Amino acid sequence: MKTHIVPAHIDPVWAPFWAAAKEGRLSLQHCGACSYVRFPASERCPECWTPGGSWREVAPSGRVWSHTSYRRALHPELADAVPYTVAMVQLDRGPRIPGRLTGLDGRTPVIGEPVRGVFTVLSPDITMIEWVPAGPAGEPGVTSP
Amino acid sequence: MSIAMKTALVGVGTTEQGELPGRGANDIAAEAIGLALDDAGLRKTDVDALITCRNLTGRSGIDEQVGHLLGLNPAFSATLDYGTGNFSLHLGVMAIVSGLANTVVLAYGTNQRSERVNFGNVVGGGAEFAAAAGLVHVAGPAAMAFRRHQHLYGTTEEQLGWVSVAQREWARLNPLSIFTAPMTIDDYLAAPYVAEPLRRADLTMVSDGGAALVLTRADRAKDLRTRPVYIAGIAEQTALRADQNEDNLLRPWLRATAERLWRSTSIGPQDIDALYVQDATSVWVLQMLEAYGFCAPGEAGPFLAEGHTRPGGDLPVNTNGGQLSESYMWGWLHLCEAVRQLRGECGPRQVPDARFALDCSSHDFLKAAATLLAVDS
Known part of the structure; x- marks a missing residue:
């Protein structure tokens, strides 16, 4: 049963992100010149235009900024996934990113x-990276869907 | 330099809307152009600029294709991607005011319903990541935007429902409309969620159809057979920083478009007789009412529930039924309707003595545009 639209290929700019995720870490680009932490991944800093930047681990914790629950599949590849909830998560130490x-x-x-x-x-x-309520139950870890 | 009153819309053309199986998108656009020129009383040889709108598939709607189909050698031509009518209209105004052209035809034709275009695809820098998260289709982020509005201001689903209900009431008065079944607020609330808290009625339909407009110099417009609808003001603002903008779900940059427009004119929100909002989702209407100053920030919910936007209300909104009930033409039909209202041609849905109309559109989370339209009193 298909539950996700899996990226078909890895964009080179994103490669360090996916490599870290595979190891259970959230890693984001930090600009070496102005310290801006950015998401999504990109070739240069949108603040000061400095190319590159270093990938650094960011704590996978945050708060729900907003959310929606898909009751109907709005993409053909998600027919088996509904219902599911997506949150926009405001990272405690970083930008906002979407996730289940x-x-x-x-x-x-x-x-x-x-x-x-x-x-x-x-x-x-x-x-x-997906999200669960930060209750006492469970420990962070790698799971299969 | 002010562009106010230097150009006027003198022709509108709308094809049958709904399902046009077997028709090519370029041919639908060509049909609309013919209808718009007939409306203006102009001929092919009067046209010296062509602005077309590329379809989401990227395969049709290109000026070279449509110009070839129509046998045109215009002095100026261009194609906009996802040009809602407003962006194309603004390019037409620029072409005329700059002296590149005198009479512009603008057109959009689509067979996106018959071709079963997938609107679930995501665009932007983080598109693949968002898709992997399941955040697909404009309904998802629009639902999140409405959740933010609820969180900040206490807006209710019933209040939002009045966007769709009011537009359905208007659509029932418009022969071009596709969705005309009666819908009460109870019907709305009883319907299931699609992307909670949004329902089917909060989301645009997908349909085939064509629309075209003819824009010309104001001094030429006076000699034509239709009542000129003048371009009294234009404004745009982008948000190309996208999700890196502060609270992009609420699209705070819409307000910059509004401020720029209102600064350019002595007309204000209180003067607007009919308001048009390109409505990919009902949430866009909620946001635009606040951004353009028709109500204070956070007050769009109660404003909608009070019925101002319904037939007979003091701020008619999307009198064509909009994309929620009339047809899905990326805002082009909103412009056509605004012209017809200002000419007084709208029969049972006519807004009495309409002099000023405002058309506010947006390309989802990336761009906004507004046009103020006026007729002589």
């Missing part, structure tokens, strides 16, 4: 609630 939110036991998420990242293996190359 699970572990809700049927309840609606609350904007502002703390979440922690878990890593879901989608293919040999792609491991996705």
Whole structure:
């Protein structure tokens, strides 16, 4: 059963991101000149235009900035995935990034609630960071869908 | 330099909307152009500029294709990608004011429904990541944007529902509309979610159709048979920084477009007789009402529920039914409707004594444009 649209190839600019995710780490580009932390990955800093930047680990913790639950598949490849919830997560130490939110036991998420990242293996190359409520239950780790 | 009142829309053409199987998108655009020229009382030889709109597939709607099909050698031609009518209209104004052309035809034709175009695809720098997260289709981010509005201002689903309900009421008065079944606010609330908290009625339909407009110099417009609808103001603002903008879900940069437009004119929100909002989702209407100052930030929910935007209300919005009920033409039909309203041609849905119309559009989370349209009193 298909639950995700798995990237067909790895964009070279994103390669360090996916390599880190495979090891269960969230890594983002930090600009060496102005320290801006950016997402999505890009060739140069959108703030000061300095090329490159260093990939650094960022704590996989944040809060729900907003969220939606797909009740109908709005992409043909997600027909088996619905219903599922996507949150926009404001990282505690970084920008906002989207990701699946699970572990809700049927309840609606609350904007502002703390979440922690878990890593879901989608293919040999792609491991996705996803989110669960940051309750006491469970420990971060790599899971299969 | 002000562009106010230097150009006027003198022709509009709209083809049948809905499903046009077997028709090519370029041919649909060509049909609309013919209708718009007939409306203006102009001929092929009067046209010296062509602006077309490329389809989402990228395969049709290119000026070279449409110009060839129509046998035109215009002095100026161009293609816009995802040009909502507003962006194309602004390019037409620029072409005329700069002296590149005198009479511009603008057109969009699409067979996206018959071709089953996938609107689930995501665009932008983080597209693959967003798709892997499952954040597909404009409905997802629009739902998140509405959640933010609810969180900040206490807006309810019922209040948002009045966008779709009011537009359905308008659509039932428009013979071009595709969705004309009655819909009450109870019907709206009883429908299932698609991307919670948005329902089917909050999201644009996908349809085939064509629309075209003829824009010419104001001094020439006076000699034509239609009542000229003048371009009284234009403004644009992009947000190409995309998700790196602060709270891009709420599209705060819409306000910059509005401020720029209102600064350029003595007309204000209180003067607008009919408002048009390109409505990929109902949430865009909610945002535009606040961004353009028709109500204070956070107050669009109660404003909608009070019925201002419905037939008979004091701020008619999307009197064609919009993309939620009329047809999905990337905002082009909003412009055509605004022209017809200002000419007084809209029969049972006519806004009495309409003099000023505002058309606000956006390319989702990336660009915004606004046009102020006016007729002589």
